Amino acid sequence: MTQKILVVEDEADLLDLVVYNLRKEGFKPLRAESGEKALEIARDEHPDLILLDLMMPGLDGLEVCRRLRANEATADIPIVMVTARAEESDAVVGLAVGADDYVKKPFGVKELVARVRAVLRRTGAGADPSRKTVRVDELEVDPAKHEVRLRGVDLVCTPTELRLLHHLVRNRGRVFTRAQLLDKAVGTDVVVIDRNIDVHVATLRKKLADYGSRIVTIRGVGYKFSER
Numbered sequence: 001m002t003q004k005i006l007v008v009e010d011e012a013d014l015l016d017l018v019v020y021n022l023r024k025e026g027f028k029p030l031r032a033e034s035g036e037k038a039l040e041i042a043r044d045e046h047p048d049l050i051l052l053d054l055m056m057p058g059l060d061g062l063e064v065c066r067r068l069r070a071n072e073a074t075a076d077i078p079i080v081m082v083t084a085r086a087e088e089s090d091a092v093v094g095l096a097v098g099a100d101d102y103v104k105k106p107f108g109v110k111e112l113v114a115r116v117r118a119v120l121r122r123t124g125a126g127a128d129p130s131r132k133t134v135r136v137d138e139l140e141v142d143p144a145k146h147e148v149r150l151r152g153v154d155l156v157c158t159p160t161e162l163r164l165l166h167h168l169v170r171n172r173g174r175v176f177t178r179a180q181l182l183d184k185a186v187g188t189d190v191v192v193i194d195r196n197i198d199v200h201v202a203t204l205r206k207k208l209a210d211y212g213s214r215i216v217t218i219r220g221v222g223y224k225f226s227e228r
Contacts, residue, residue, distance in 0.1 A: 003120060006030040006047040008038040008064065009082070010056045018051065021109045022116070035059025039067055042074045049120055051103075051112075054083035054094065062097050069098035075156045076146040078119050082107075095199040100160045122163070134170045136225075139211055141166045148207075155207050164200050168215060168225040177222040197223070 005027045009015040015031055022029040030047055032038040035056055042050065050068070054061035061081060068074045081094040084105040094102055101119050103112060133142040140149045143166050148155040157165065167184050168176070176184070178197045201223060205212030214226045 002026065002028045003049070004028045004030055004045060004047040005116060006032060006038065006041055006045070006050045008032045008035070008050065008056070008061070009053045010034065011053075017109065018112065021113060025113050027116075035061070035064040038064050039074075042068055042077060043071070046074070047077060049078045049080065049116060051080050051082055051116070052099070054081055062093060065094070065097045065099055069156060069158060072154075072156065076159060078122075078159050080115060080119055092195050092199055095196065096203055098158045098203075100158060122159070134166060136169055136172060139169065139208070141169055150208060150211060157204070157207065161200055161204050161207075164197075165204055168223065172225040173227050175218050175221055175224040181222065 005022050007015060007018050007022070007029055009018065009031075010033050012033070015033065019029040019031055030041055030045055032041050035058055038050070038052070039059075041047070052061045052064060056064075059067075061083070065079055065081070068077060068079065078100045079098060080101045080103055081099040082103045082105065083094075100122075101115065103115055133140060133144070135141075138151045140147075141162065142148075143162060146157075146159070146162060148157045148162060148165065164181060167181070181197050201215055201217075205215055208215070214228075216224050216226050218224060
């Protein structure tokens with residue numbers, strides 16, 4: 001089945017360029033020139049991935065990302081944030097509100113297509129069919145259904161957060177460096193910034209409430225999920 005990519009970009013020329021090249025590479029591109037239209041198409045079409053411009057009039061990319069993650073119908077769609085702003089703080093904010101990856105303008109078309117394919121490999125339904133549901137006490141992580149449940153209540157997690165949590169819980173008690181978590185849970189082809197894993201861990205801790213403290217920081221090393 002042809003994978004659908006929603007391209008959200010208010011610059012008409014750039015939107016045309018990206019859409020043309022995605023179609024040439026075998027994808028089915030969907031287009032939105034505003035945040036409002038992006039939310040509508042995401043709900044109706046449920047694309048396999050969203051390329052989301054950060055700086056747009058009206059609803060900007062951060063707000064669109066927040067709303068997508070807050071809606072159960074769109075929460076599991078991988079999001080790649082695209083922006084001309086190059087500061088690391090922008091990448092941190094984008095990751096914190098739920099983006100799975102980050103691309104800076106100007107970008108090469110081949111680079112962008114490669115990034116799209118890489119994210120789809122990591123997040124697609126067939127990305128790792130051997131992964132199974134893991135449970136620890138009152139927490140359950142089901143990668144196949146993209147579900148995280150705590151005490152029977154569904155938690156809304158991004159694809160990256162789910163992979164990271166699944167990896168830590170499945171290997172609970174074991175300490176992983178940030179580099180190992182980037183490789184195993186996030187992927188070596190993401191935009192790597194110093195705080196990449198730290199941002200995802202921080203958002204997971206908030207969502208897990210009292211269970212968040214079980215993601216333990218090992219100073220100078222990385223993180224582990226504690227047995228108790």
